[in-house]
Amino acid sequence: MKQVIYTGNFANEKKYVANGFTCISIALKPSRFFVSRNFMPELAPTYDMLSISDEAYVPKYAEILKKINPEEILNKISILSKGKPAVLMCFEKEGDFCHRRLVAEWLQNLYKIEVKELGRMEQVKNPKKADAIQGSLL
Secondary structure: OOOOEEEEEHHHHHHHHHOOOEEEEOOOOOOOOOOOOOEOHHHOOOHHHHHOOHHHHHHHHHHHHHOOOHHHHHHHHHHHHOOOOEEEEEOOOOOOOOHHHHHHHHHHHHHOOOOEEOOOHHHHHOHHHOOOOOOOOO
């Protein structure tokens, strides 16, 4: 079974869950309102990265990804999602610079899979029509 992966933000978690998605935090610390409790700290940025420019952030985050085994990441997503579509989540609003899109691009480039952003709530009702709204960061 092919794992379906999206990205999104904590503000939409309840709507994602209500529509059958499994939410997985990839933030340093999940939102205090995050109820899903699935967490992948290996995909989180470091604290010092929170205060640097986007231009400086991208290569620093690329170094984090280089140290990660992507097969282990896919396996963990599959285990946590239990066959449901997964949403990798952090705080930033759709369209804002964020590391979840860097993770999406990393997975897309390695595995030729599509990892779309679930930002607009009408997309959650029909995830097959979801569009990637954030541009390429790499």
